[in-house]
Amino acid sequence: MLKIMEKTKIWFSISFIIIAIGLGFLAFRGLNFGIDFKGGSDIKIQLNENINKEDVDTIVKGYAPDASTNALDNNQYEIKSADLDSDKLGSIMTDLKSKYQLDDKALISQDEIGAAVGKELTQNSIIALLVAFGVMLVYIAIRFEFKFGVAAIAATIHDILVTLSVYSIFYIPVNTPFVAAMLTIVGYSMCDTIVIFDRIRENAKIMRRAKSIEVADVSLTETIKRSIYTSLATVVTIFAMNILVPSVRTFTIPLIVGIISGAYSSICIASPIWVYLKDKIGNKKGKLQRT
Amino acid sequence: MQRRIKMKKKGKSSALFILIIAVIGLLAFAGFKGFVLGAYEFKSLDKVITRGLDLQGGVSVLMEIQKDTVTPEELQSAKEHISLRVNTLGVAETVVTTEGQKRIRVDIPGMTNSKEIVDSLSQSGNLVFKGPDGTELLTGQDVKKATAQLNQQQGGYEIGLELNDEGTKKFADATGKYVGQKISIYLDDQMISSPTVQVQISDGRASITGSKSLEEAKTTAGLINSGALPLPVKAVSVSNVGADLGATAFPNSIKAGVIGVGLVFLFMLFNYRRQGLMADIALTLYIVLTLLVFIEVGVTLTLPGIAAFLLTIGVAVDANILNFERTKEELKKGYSVKAAVKKGGENALSSIVDSNVTTLLASLILYMIGSGTVKGFAITLMIGIVISLFTGLVVTKILVNLAVDMGLITKPSHFGVKLHKEDEKHA
Numbered sequence: 001m002l003k004i005m006e007k008t009k010i011w012f013s014i015s016f017i018i019i020a021i022g023l024g025f026l027a028f029r030g031l032n033f034g035i036d037f038k039g040g041s042d043i044k045i046q047l048n049e050n051i052n053k054e055d056v057d058t059i060v061k062g063y064a065p066d067a068s069t070n071a072l073d074n075n076q077y078e079i080k081s082a083d084l085d086s087d088k089l090g091s092i093m094t095d096l097k098s099k100y101q102l103d104d105k106a107l108i109s110q111d112e113i114g115a116a117v118g119k120e121l122t123q124n125s126i127i128a129l130l131v132a133f134g135v136m137l138v139y140i141a142i143r144f145e146f147k148f149g150v151a152a153i154a155a156t157i158h159d160i161l162v163t164l165s166v167y168s169i170f171y172i173p174v175n176t177p178f179v180a181a182m183l184t185i186v187g188y189s190m191c192d193t194i195v196i197f198d199r200i201r202e203n204a205k206i207m208r209r210a211k212s213i214e215v216a217d218v219s220l221t222e223t224i225k226r227s228i229y230t231s232l233a234t235v236v237t238i239f240a241m242n243i244l245v246p247s248v249r250t251f252t253i254p255l256i257v258g259i260i261s262g263a264y265s266s267i268c269i270a271s272p273i274w275v276y277l278k279d280k281i282g283n284k285k286g287k288l289q290r291t
Numbered sequence: 292m293q294r295r296i297k298m299k300k301k302g303k304s305s306a307l308f309i310l311i312i313a314v315i316g317l318l319a320f321a322g323f324k325g326f327v328l329g330a331y332e333f334k335s336l337d338k339v340i341t342r343g344l345d346l347q348g349g350v351s352v353l354m355e356i357q358k359d360t361v362t363p364e365e366l367q368s369a370k371e372h373i374s375l376r377v378n379t380l381g382v383a384e385t386v387v388t389t390e391g392q393k394r395i396r397v398d399i400p401g402m403t404n405s406k407e408i409v410d411s412l413s414q415s416g417n418l419v420f421k422g423p424d425g426t427e428l429l430t431g432q433d434v435k436k437a438t439a440q441l442n443q444q445q446g447g448y449e450i451g452l453e454l455n456d457e458g459t460k461k462f463a464d465a466t467g468k469y470v471g472q473k474i475s476i477y478l479d480d481q482m483i484s485s486p487t488v489q490v491q492i493s494d495g496r497a498s499i500t501g502s503k504s505l506e507e508a509k510t511t512a513g514l515i516n517s518g519a520l521p522l523p524v525k526a527v528s529v530s531n532v533g534a535d536l537g538a539t540a541f542p543n544s545i546k547a548g549v550i551g552v553g554l555v556f557l558f559m560l561f562n563y564r565r566q567g568l569m570a571d572i573a574l575t576l577y578i579v580l581t582l583l584v585f586i587e588v589g590v591t592l593t594l595p596g597i598a599a600f601l602l603t604i605g606v607a608v609d610a611n612i613l614n615f616e617r618t619k620e621e622l623k624k625g626y627s628v629k630a631a632v633k634k635g636g637e638n639a640l641s642s643i644v645d646s647n648v649t650t651l652l653a654s655l656i657l658y659m660i661g662s663g664t665v666k667g668f669a670i671t672l673m674i675g676i677v678i679s680l681f682t683g684l685v686v687t688k689i690l691v692n693l694a695v696d697m698g699l700i701t702k703p704s705h706f707g708v709k710l711h712k713e714d715e716k717h718a
Contacts, residue, residue: 046535085529086408086526086529087406087409087410089406090404090405105403105533107531108532108533108536109531109532109533110530110531111529111530111531112526112529112530114355114527114528117527117528127660128657128661131660132652132656135652135656136652136653139648139652140649176665177595179661179665180595180599180657180661180665180668183653183654183656183657184599184653184672187653187654188650190653191606191609191647194642194645194646195613198642199642202638222620225616226609226612226616229562229612230608230609230612230613232558233555233604233609233612234602234605234606234608234609235605236551236554237547237551237552237555237601238551238605240546241544241548241551241601243547244544244547245540245547245594247540248595248597248598251595251598252598
């Protein structure tokens with residue numbers, strides 16, 4: 001039998017360190033909000049080998065003085081600006097095309113988001129996240145007991161914090177896909193925790209005399225294979241997508257982090273919290289009955 | 292006698308098993324390769340499915356009507372106006388949809404010049420009435436409004452046209468001059484209606500008969516209105532995916548899918564042996580069915596959508612893993628193959644249902660609150676979960692039961708369970 005519960009302190013410390021570092025970065029540097037949230041433009045252009053970045057910068061800054069530019073791999077060139085609409089981009093492209101003999105294909109991608117659209121998006125995402133939490137808590141409270149629900153929600157918050165930490169530590173841009181990924185992680189983490197809680201509920205009926213810590217250890221031993229297998233099967237496809245399709249990475253990276261964190265938290269976070277709640281609240285009741 | 296009954300059952304199971312495999316095989320072949328049968332061509336799924344702009348390249352523009360409150364009619368008329376504009380660009384598969392109360396999204400595949408598109412979409416409509424000889428008679432400024440209405444005398448639908456004072460005068464002159472001839476109405480140089488003048492109209496109220504349906508009358512009236520009372524629109528968001536980026540994203544996603552799914556197949560086969568094979572067959576059905584439903588429902592496949600689809604494959608496999616791990620446990624306890632399969636399925640059911648319902652709830656909320664890409668992603672997830680419950684619970688169960696009945700799965704090692712020699716004799 002695995003002794004996972006006995007090492008609760010280690011698990012909590014690992015998570016605490018990751019989240020603390022993440023929140024530290026979050027407090028001092030903030031998240032790298034992409035244009036979906038802030039509004040503005042993000043443009044990628046394919047240049048060829050003999051182009052001098054400074055020359056291109058001069059052209060770009062002529063139209064958008066606030067632009068920050070970046071040279072990416074394979075002679076790709078990225079422009080970020082708060083004030084660069086399609087009109088100005090058209091002029092930039094015309095200049096670049098005539099100066100460097102590029103064709104229409106040189107424009108790889110252009111994203112321009114109005115600030116108001118971004119604000120709405122941020123609000124909607126937060127609402128969606130809160131509503132999702134509420135609904136799932138209610139569902140688990142109905143299907144299981146309330147203590148399970150609290151423990152599952154705690155584990156899910158843990159996963160969100162870990163994913164957020166990875167984002168702030170590595171300064172990965174946060175855009176719309178991030179929101180979808182976050183909500184998927186919430187669903188996935190819940191799903192993972194429920195499978196374990198289902199087993200705990202079942203074993204608790206059989207092992208009436210046992211301490212909750214033993215029930216949890218037995219249940220985890222029985223379900224750990226499944227937790228690992230399922231996470232592997234899910235991560236492997238997303239990972240293949242992450243490697244082969246670079247443009248979807250802003251979506252797949254949080255998913256991968258979230259899925260791994262979700263599998264970890266349902267084992268090492270959710271179950272210990274359930275044991276804690278069960279022992280604390282359960283004991284009180286016992287004492288009350290005795291008096 | 293008993294033996295004969297057993298044989299009969301075995302034969303029946305085998306026949307059903309082969310039939311199911313054949314159907315799934317045919318579906319998979321048709322779905323991934325496509326075939327031609329006589330005059331009928333069944334196109335492979337990757338050719339039929341609607342691809343989002345991120346998978347084929349193109350420009351997506353979100354236009355906002357610059358007015359504090361916009362009525363649904365105004366939004367609709369602006370949408371029709373914009374659709375008409377887009378059509379003049381000559382791109383076949385443009386999609387124009389409304390988003391929220393005052394925004395209109397225009398997706399134009401295959402175009403890269405966003406400036407040209409934004410410029411053309413932001414112009415306000417130029418409405419002109421022209422005589423048969425091409426002389427300009429009235430403009431949008433002369434029109435008060437147009438409405439779709441029922442033709443009281445002849446039945447059918449018509450467009451009621453109301454003109455303002457100056458328009459009434461001009462229209463009286465024009466209709467007097469061209470009785471029996473055609474006056475054509477143009478919006479941005481595109482003809483939207485060309486009625487024949489029956490009598491001179493001097494009260495500023497005309498009706499244009501001959502609309503085939505209420506829809507058609509509404510559309511035309513909307514177009515006239517959009518030229519009469521032009522609403523200023525502005526591009527609030529533009530997304531432009533270059534042709535090269537779009538062109539490589541799709542095949543690469545497919546490649547990633549094939550590699551990922553292939554690994555999952557091998558994993559199931561290696562870990563659960565013959566029972567795993569049954570799961571792989573059910574998973575094949577899952578993939579084909581889900582893609583078919585995507586096409587049927589009209590889901591636009593985007594990159595996040597593909598990622599969501601791959602995620603649901605993980606969910607679909609999870610149902611099998613839960614079930615099979617339970618079956619293995621029962622086998623190790625010494626239950627017979629048949630009893631273990633039954634017990635394993637029963638024990639795993641509650642956790643499969645509970646865990647899927649929570650994910651379904653999360654995606655439902657995403658669908659209701661999210662917009663654009665997020666919405667598409669949520670639909671993909673919901674369809675995937677529902678179908679995975681069907682293939683993971685029902686189809687796999689049928690296949691495994693049949694395989695047990697026909698003698699394809701007979702001993703624990705067929706489930707990937709290693710028992711000691713003595714145990715195996717017992718089992």
